Amino acid sequence: MIDWLAANAPLLRNISVLALLGYSVQLALRAGVFSFATVGFYAIGGYVTANLLKAGWNWVAVMALVIVVGFVFALVISPVLNRLRHLFLAMATLAFTLFIQSLALSWATFTGGAQGMFGVRRVLPQGAMIAIVVVVVLIVWLTQRGVLGRATSALRHDELLAASLGVNVSRQQTMAFAASSGVGALAGFVQVSTTGVFGPDDISFSTVVTSLTVLVVGGAIIWAGPLVGAILVGTLPLYLVKAGNLSLIIQAVVVLAIVVYQPEGLVGIVKYLFSIIRKPFRKKPRETTAGAPAS
Amino acid sequence: MLQYLVNGLSLGAIYALFSLGLSISWAGLNILNLAHGTVFMVGALTAWLLSEQLPGVPFLLVLVIAMVICGLIGLAMELVVFRQIRRRxxxxxxxxxxxxxxxxxxxxxxxxxxxQFTGGQPQGLSQDLFVVSGYTVFGIRITNIQIAIIVIAAVLSFAVAWFIKRGRQGQALRALSVDRDMAKLVGVSADRLSALTMFGAGAMAGLAGVLLAVQINAVEAHMGEALLFKAFAIIIIAGVGSIGATVAAAVALALVETFVAAYWVSDLRDVVVFALIILFLLVRPQGISSKGWQRA
Known part of the structure; x- marks a missing residue:
C-alpha cells in the first residue's frame, strides 16, 4: 500500500488537485450559482502559496491563510455577483478568471510573469494531501444531507420557491460561493506545495475546461461525482498515450458526448444500472386490500 | 492622437464583428457560446492553411471560405449539441x-x-495573402486592411441591425427571445431560425478571425480567449442583444484600450477593462441600452 502510494505520487497529486477543482465548481453549482471563478481563485491560492512558502512560512499556516484569502475575496466580490443570475453570472465570473490570468502575466513581481514561480519548497506530505481531499469530500457529503442539503437543492431548482419555503437565498448563495472559492484556492495551495511550480500555463482556459470536465464526467450534482471524475480524468491520459496526438481530441469528444447524452455523468450511469439490476428483487407493493375490511 | 483614433477604430470594428454574434445568439437562443472565440480562431486558421497550401489564392475567396466553414461549425453546434440538449x-x-x-x-x-495543424506554436501568415500597404492622410498612417476592416464592420453592423429590426426572420428571432414556445405557436420555425442564427454568428466570428489574423499577421490556437474577455465587457456595457449599443461599446472599449496603452501603462489595459465591467455591473447591470434586461 505504502509502496504503491509512493510509486504513484504524481498521479495521486494530479487526481487530488483535479478533485478539489471539481468540488469547488460543484459547491457553487449545486446552490444554483453558475460560477466559473474557480480557476481564478485557484490562481490566487497558487500564487499566494508560492510567495509565502518562498518567504519561509510554515505550510499549515499558509494553508489556513490561503483558505481565508479565498473566503474573504469571495465575500468582497459577492455583492456584485449577487445582483446577477444565470448566464450573466457565468459571464461575469469567467471574466474574473480571464482577468486574473491576464493579471498573472503582467504583475511579474508577484507572479513571475510568463515564466511563473518555480523552485518553491515541496512541503506538503502525501498523507496530508490525501487528508485534505478526504475532508473536503466529507464536508460536501455532509452538506448535501439534512436541512442544508434540502435547502441548497431547492435553491438550484427554483430560487423563488426556495425563498417562499424560508431559505435565505442571497445568504445561502453567498456562502456557497465563498466555500467554492475557498476550495478553489486550496486546490492552488495543493498544486504548488506538491509540485513546487506554478505559472500561467496552470491557470489557462484549458484549466477551466478541465475543472468542468471533472465535474460533468463524474456527475455534476452527486457528491461522489467530482471524485470519480478526477480519477477518470487523471488516469485516462495514461491509457490514451497510444493514441498520441489524437488523445486530446478523443478526450474532448468523450466529454462532449457525456454532456449532451448523459448529463448525470458516470455516477448517473452506475445508479441507473443498479436500478435495473435491483428491479426484479424489489418487493412488489402489496395489493390494496391490506387496510380494507375482510368481508 | 488622431493616429490612435484610427488604430482604436479598426480594433473596435473587429470587436464589434466578434461581439455581435455572441450577443445575438445569447439574446435570441439563450446560449452563452464560450466556443465563439474558438470559432473566431478557426477563421484565422483557415486563412493560414489556405495561404500555405494554395499560394496565390485570392483574398476574397479565402474570406468567403473561412466564413462558410465557421458558419458550418456554428450550424453543427446547433444541430449536434444545442438541439439535442434542448430535446433532452x-x-x-x-x-x-x-x-x-x-x-x-x-x-x-x-x-x-x-x-494538430499549428503544432501548438504561433504561426505567421504569408504576406502574399493580402499585400498590406499604407497611406498617409493628413499625417495619419492608415493601411488598406484597416480601411477594409472598418468598412466591412460598418456595413455588416447596419445589415444586422436592419435584419433584426425590420427583417421577417429578425422579427421572428425577437419573438423567439421573448418566449420560445409562444413563438412556435404563432408559426415561427424555431429550429430553422436557431440554425440560421448560429450559422450567421459563426460566419461573422470567422470573418473577424481572418481580418485580425491579417492585421496582426499571426495565427495561434488560443487567440480567441483574450477576445472573449473583451466581448464580455462589451456585452455587459451594451446590454444583451441591442445591436447599436454593442457596436458603440465595442468602439468605445477599443478606444479606451488604445489610449490607456498609449498614454499610460500598456499592462494596465485589462485592469481598466475589468474595472469597467465591475463598474457597470454595480451601477447599470442592464447596460447602456434603454431596453434594460429585455433581450434582442
Whole structure:
C-alpha cells in the first residue's frame, strides 16, 4: 500500500488537485450559482502559496491563510455577483478568471510573469494531501444531507420557491460561493506545495475546461461525482498515450458526448444500472386490500 | 492622437464583428457560446492553411471560405449539441447550464483539432495573402486592411441591425427571445431560425478571425480567449442583444484600450477593462441600452 502510494505520487497529486477543482465548481453549482471563478481563485491560492512558502512560512499556516484569502475575496466580490443570475453570472465570473490570468502575466513581481514561480519548497506530505481531499469530500457529503442539503437543492431548482419555503437565498448563495472559492484556492495551495511550480500555463482556459470536465464526467450534482471524475480524468491520459496526438481530441469528444447524452455523468450511469439490476428483487407493493375490511 | 483614433477604430470594428454574434445568439437562443472565440480562431486558421497550401489564392475567396466553414461549425453546434440538449432537458435552468458547459467542451475539441495543424506554436501568415500597404492622410498612417476592416464592420453592423429590426426572420428571432414556445405557436420555425442564427454568428466570428489574423499577421490556437474577455465587457456595457449599443461599446472599449496603452501603462489595459465591467455591473447591470434586461 505504502509502496504503491509512493510509486504513484504524481498521479495521486494530479487526481487530488483535479478533485478539489471539481468540488469547488460543484459547491457553487449545486446552490444554483453558475460560477466559473474557480480557476481564478485557484490562481490566487497558487500564487499566494508560492510567495509565502518562498518567504519561509510554515505550510499549515499558509494553508489556513490561503483558505481565508479565498473566503474573504469571495465575500468582497459577492455583492456584485449577487445582483446577477444565470448566464450573466457565468459571464461575469469567467471574466474574473480571464482577468486574473491576464493579471498573472503582467504583475511579474508577484507572479513571475510568463515564466511563473518555480523552485518553491515541496512541503506538503502525501498523507496530508490525501487528508485534505478526504475532508473536503466529507464536508460536501455532509452538506448535501439534512436541512442544508434540502435547502441548497431547492435553491438550484427554483430560487423563488426556495425563498417562499424560508431559505435565505442571497445568504445561502453567498456562502456557497465563498466555500467554492475557498476550495478553489486550496486546490492552488495543493498544486504548488506538491509540485513546487506554478505559472500561467496552470491557470489557462484549458484549466477551466478541465475543472468542468471533472465535474460533468463524474456527475455534476452527486457528491461522489467530482471524485470519480478526477480519477477518470487523471488516469485516462495514461491509457490514451497510444493514441498520441489524437488523445486530446478523443478526450474532448468523450466529454462532449457525456454532456449532451448523459448529463448525470458516470455516477448517473452506475445508479441507473443498479436500478435495473435491483428491479426484479424489489418487493412488489402489496395489493390494496391490506387496510380494507375482510368481508 | 488622431493616429490612435484610427488604430482604436479598426480594433473596435473587429470587436464589434466578434461581439455581435455572441450577443445575438445569447439574446435570441439563450446560449452563452464560450466556443465563439474558438470559432473566431478557426477563421484565422483557415486563412493560414489556405495561404500555405494554395499560394496565390485570392483574398476574397479565402474570406468567403473561412466564413462558410465557421458558419458550418456554428450550424453543427446547433444541430449536434444545442438541439439535442434542448430535446433532452425541459428544466430551463438545467438546459442553460448544460448548454454553457457543452460550449466549453466544444471549444476544447476545436482547440485540440487546431493544435494538430499549428503544432501548438504561433504561426505567421504569408504576406502574399493580402499585400498590406499604407497611406498617409493628413499625417495619419492608415493601411488598406484597416480601411477594409472598418468598412466591412460598418456595413455588416447596419445589415444586422436592419435584419433584426425590420427583417421577417429578425422579427421572428425577437419573438423567439421573448418566449420560445409562444413563438412556435404563432408559426415561427424555431429550429430553422436557431440554425440560421448560429450559422450567421459563426460566419461573422470567422470573418473577424481572418481580418485580425491579417492585421496582426499571426495565427495561434488560443487567440480567441483574450477576445472573449473583451466581448464580455462589451456585452455587459451594451446590454444583451441591442445591436447599436454593442457596436458603440465595442468602439468605445477599443478606444479606451488604445489610449490607456498609449498614454499610460500598456499592462494596465485589462485592469481598466475589468474595472469597467465591475463598474457597470454595480451601477447599470442592464447596460447602456434603454431596453434594460429585455433581450434582442
Amino acid at each position: 432537458t425541459s428544466d430551463g435552468n438545467q438546459q442553460t447550464l448544460t448548454t454553457v458547459i457543452a460550449t466549453v467542451a466544444t471549444s476544447s475539441l476545436l482547440i485540440a483539432i487546431a493544435e
